[in-house]
Amino acid sequence: MAALEYIRLGPEHLQGLPRDLTVFTMVVSPIEVHGRHLPLGTDIFIAAAVRDRVVRALEENRPEISFVNLPHLYCGSDALPYPGSLSVNAAFLEGVLTDYCKGLAKQGFRYLVVFDNHGGPRHHLAIASAAGRAWKKWGFQLIDPFIDIYRRMITHDPELLSMTGLGPAECGDDADNHAGTNETSLMMAVSPELILSDVQEVEPSYPPSLGGAAKIVDLIGRFFETVGRRRTGADLRHLAQAIAWTGQEGFLPYMGAPALASKEAGEAMLGAHVKISASLIERALAGEDVRPVAILEALSFLRRLPE
Ligand SMILES: [Zn+2]
Secondary structure: OOOEEHHHOOHHHHHOOOHHHEEEEEEEOOEOOEOOOEOOOHHHHHHHHHHHHHHHHHHHHOOOOEEEEOOOEOOOOOOOOOEOEEOOOHHHHHHHHHHHHHHHHOOOOOEEEEEOOOOOHHHHHHHHHHHHHHHHHHOOEEEOHHHHHHHHHHOOOHHHHHHHOOOOOOOOOHHHOEOOHHHHHHHHHHOHHHOOOOHHHOOOEOOOOOOHHHHHHHHHHHHHHHOOOHHHHHHHHHHHHHHHHHHOOOOOOOEEOHHHOOHHHHHHHHHHHHHHHHHHHHHHHOOOOOOOOOOOHHHHHHHHOOO
16 A cells, blocks of 8 residues: 555544554755756655655565655755755754654654755754654654664765665765765666756866864864764764865855766665665664664754854
């Protein structure tokens, strides 16, 4: 059975759904500039494709699960600061997600899976914080597989690299972080007709050297690493890369080499998204706490800084 659409249902449909075996899904993303070669809705198109594939895969293996798709939430924080992006502050995103969880939890439901392909730090911190509140207040799980996948991408997680056959600078890491090889490959696999220009003609965008605020954040990250706070240190050094890139005068609105993209690499990465997401959902249904741990989780107060 295909996923149900929440806004097409009536109260009687909802009453008939099994509380422990109904999984709600929602695509949550900002509208964001992805170079001149990819559309503003790139993250949305990719996240929706992952969601559809995850639902299909789980429906085959676990036909007892009911899936209900909520409408997309076109809200995300830390969209690339470039004309065309529509970013939403993290407090607003956190509030909307918390209230959606509350509305589902009050009906006795237990799971909402957010599908996402956006790596903004405040975006992930806001989602993780909403997940924490929903868990504490209502025992409700808000799951965002992309938060886990994103960390694997930027840390070169061996399992992700072996699953995809991809290596550094083509797996969505700091050197390929936005609308570069990985994301262009994903769009080739998901919706090639939506690609806006010949990617072979898009010159690569390389990480800049660190200076100013980025250098300071990187040094603080290195300090955390030397005192044994490796994860927080690595997270800060990732943040330093983003600050260096977007802090440059006239920065390119993508990072990486779109010309190296391929449909095969996109399919491989999609496959990994589906596998990791489906496994998280199955673990949640088995009673495990699989709430996301965002980049910079230890410094979650940073989400309160205005964009
Ligand atoms: Zn993106």
